[in-house]
Amino acid sequence: MSEPELAEVTGTLPLPLVDGCGLAAELRALLRPGELVADRRGRPRQLPRWFYQVDSWATALDLHLTPRFCLWELIGVDVRETPLLRTFPRYVPTAVTVLAAHLEVFRQAAGAYVHIAGNGGYRSPAHRLSRFASRHCWASAANIYRVGDILLDDRDVLGRYASLARSVLPACWIRPYGSGDGEADDHLHLDFGYLLVEPTESESDPRPANGPDRD
Numbered sequence: 001m002s003e004p005e006l007a008e009v010t011g012t013l014p015l016p017l018v019d020g021c022g023l024a025a026e027l028r029a030l031l032r033p034g035e036l037v038a039d040r041r042g043r044p045r046q047l048p049r050w051f052y053q054v055d056s057w058a059t060a061l062d063l064h065l066t067p068r069f070c071l072w073e074l075i076g077v078d079v080r081e082t083p084l085l086r087t088f089p090r091y092v093p094t095a096v097t098v099l100a101a102h103l104e105v106f107r108q109a110a111g112a113y114v115h116i117a118g119n120g121g122y123r124s125p126a127h128r129l130s131r132f133a134s135r136h137c138w139a140s141a142a143n144i145y146r147v148g149d150i151l152l153d154d155r156d157v158l159g160r161y162a163s164l165a166r167s168v169l170p171a172c173w174i175r176p177y178g179s180g181d182g183e184a185d186d187h188l189h190l191d192f193g194y195l196l197v198e199p200t201e202s203e204s205d206p207r208p209a210n211g212p213d214r215d
Contacts, residue, residue: 015052030126039133045194048093055089065100068107074121080128092122095195096139102169109168112148141191153186161188
């Protein structure tokens, strides 16, 4: 393993910090920074406003968020993501750092490589799998399909790793086992809620994100 690209002394990543409300109109229409979306029960949830700008896939491959997790592992998507958001630069909610920190703890407890599924890390509100205020849109959820050589497609195996996650990640919510809507039987879904992370060095604009067009 190569040496991790360490964050600066301030604790920030070596990536540009972007206020999504200042992005071009076509990006705002897809990322919907600061907008409210309804969850499964119709409750309003505010989408992320602050993003890290990732200039290339090479940057995502090289940048270690933690000693054992690189950024690329948490942003892999397929054609179900809208084309504009599959190109670079990409914009990833700042909560991705919190997700990576929790996954690092889980990986240490599991004692083996933890594999994140495609579309199983961050995906935008415009992604075809994004429904009901999916926490993937906050970059605060991950779908794990394999640990080491073990596929997580069996009730007992999933139950064992779910118990492990609960024992080391007190803030973690785990999707229940099953094949129905809101359930999972071929991956372990870990999420940490509707995290809105505004970095210390951000410069907040007091105007509401849902206000008039800012172009």
